[in-house]
Amino acid sequence: MAITVAALYRFARFAEPATLRAPLLSLCEDAGIKGTLILAREGINGTIAGSTEGIASVLDHLRALPGCADLDVKFSEAATMPFGRLKVRLKREIVTMGEPDIDPLASVGTYVAPHDWNALISDPETIVIDTRNDYEVAVGTFANAINPQTRSFREFPTWFRAERERLLGSGKAPKVAMFCTGGIRCEKSTAFLKAEGVEDVYHLKGGILRYLEDVPAAQSLWQGECFVFDERVALGHGLTEGEHSLCKSCGRAVAVGECCPCAND
Structure with a gap:
């Protein structure tokens, strides 16, 4: 039987948050759930896998938490359990940017539905930024x-400040469209750009995963597969398991049948 995988987040x-950990951990253990959940003062983030009933x-438990009734969830399937264990962690941020004054609940960019995304990023006046790591x-x-060729999301603010003049200089006021895997990093990124004084900011609602789920391959502007942080490594259109595996030497994602560049390092 296929394993249900749920990628979820909610800024709340x-x-x-420490008082929420033990009940959540106990529930997940009792339900046979594996994966990672992160709790912080700013909300919850994570990906979990298990039976449909357990998920x-x-x-249901998470949606009953304060501010989480509209929890963002993307479902996919795995042939086998894609996580080795369960982790419920307490952190300062549910996605670490290192900018403590950024609050997506106070100000954030405009959400763009997957079916409207192609028109936005095809506009030559739109700057499209991938907020994920290299x-x-x-x-x-x-x-x-x-x-941006970042190694961690924490590097994104430094990259933007260094590149701002090149991207937005000369009196230009282009639209800026940003995207990420499930929506959380681009949501925080738009809040950051708004705080930096950039007004015309957009982000892909539900992230790449929702786009690959909703937009048919024949209409898609996506190229390649979407890296995910579990043993499936990457997903394609329809959120089907992709054609990548992790190099056992360096940990990079490598397409099936290809040699990892680390062999030449």
């Missing part, structure tokens, strides 16, 4: 998207 205000019970972009991205 948790006054005492449903955890999601090793993720190498597996797949949207046509003509800028790759």
Whole structure:
């Protein structure tokens, strides 16, 4: 029987996230769930896998938390369990940018539905930025998207501040469209750009995963596969398991039948 995988997040205000950990951990253990969930004052983020019933019970619990009724969830399937264990972690941020004053609940860019995304990024006046890390972009991205070549999301603010004049200088006020795997990084990125004074900012609602789920391959502007942080490595259109594996030497994602570049390092 196929394993249900749920990628989820929600920016919310948790006054005492530490008090939420034990009940959530216990519920996941009882339901046979594996994967990672991150709790912080700014909300919850993670990907979990298990039986359909087990996943449903955890999601019901999460939606009952303060501010989480509209929890963002993307479902996919795996032939075998894609995680080795369960982790429920407490952190300062549910996705680490290192900019403590950024609050997506206070100000964020405009959400763009997957079926409207192609028109936005095809506009020559739109700057399209992939907010993911370089090793993720190498597996797949949207046509003509800028790759900041970051190694972690924490590097994104430094990259933008260094490149701002080149991107937005000379009095230009282009639209900026950003995307990420499931929506959380691009949501925080748009909040960051708004705080930096950039007004015309957009992000892909539900991220790449929702786009690959909703937009047929024949109409898609996506090139390649989408890297995911589990043993499936990458997903294609329809959120089917992709054609990549992790190099056992360096950990990079490599297409099936290809040699990893580390062999030449």
